[in-house]
Amino acid sequence: MFGVNDLKDLKKMDKDDLLHLIGLETRKDTADYLLPALGAFTVGVLLGVGVGLMLAPKPGNELRNDLRNRFQTGQETLTGAGAQRSENVTRGV
Template sequence: MFGVSDLKELKKLDKDDLLNLIGLETRKETTDYLLPALGAFTVGVLLGVGVGLMLAPKPGNELRNDLRNRFEGGKDTLTGAGTQRTETVTRGV
């Protein structure tokens, strides 16, 4: 059956090795699936943005100025909405 040397070798095995011996594997957690998918999605978005900017019909300076103006307008809108929300909460309305 098992000899002393076999038992010593068995003690050296970790959990994954033992499960592999009987044909099983450890249970994967949600993050094991989510993080690679999120990384691939992020890379895809960044590549899409890059290709979109390269194929844009406007020259670089005009495109950057338009993007900057849109981001600043969005920032002002969000800041204004946050200020209104804070005033509403402060007044207790």
């Protein structure tokens, strides 16, 4: 049967170790399949956008200026939203 040392070793094991010991594994849920797929999809979309921008019919300087303006506008929007949120938290709204 089990000795005292064997029981102490069993207490140190987590669920996956115990299941592996008897030849089983945990059941994967939907998130285990969905999150990697969403990550790959997101990377694909970002790469597609990047390639599309690089192949755009605008000259390089004009494209870079447009991108810089868009990023600055996005930063200003995020900064304004963050400031408004912190102000609401301070006021207790």
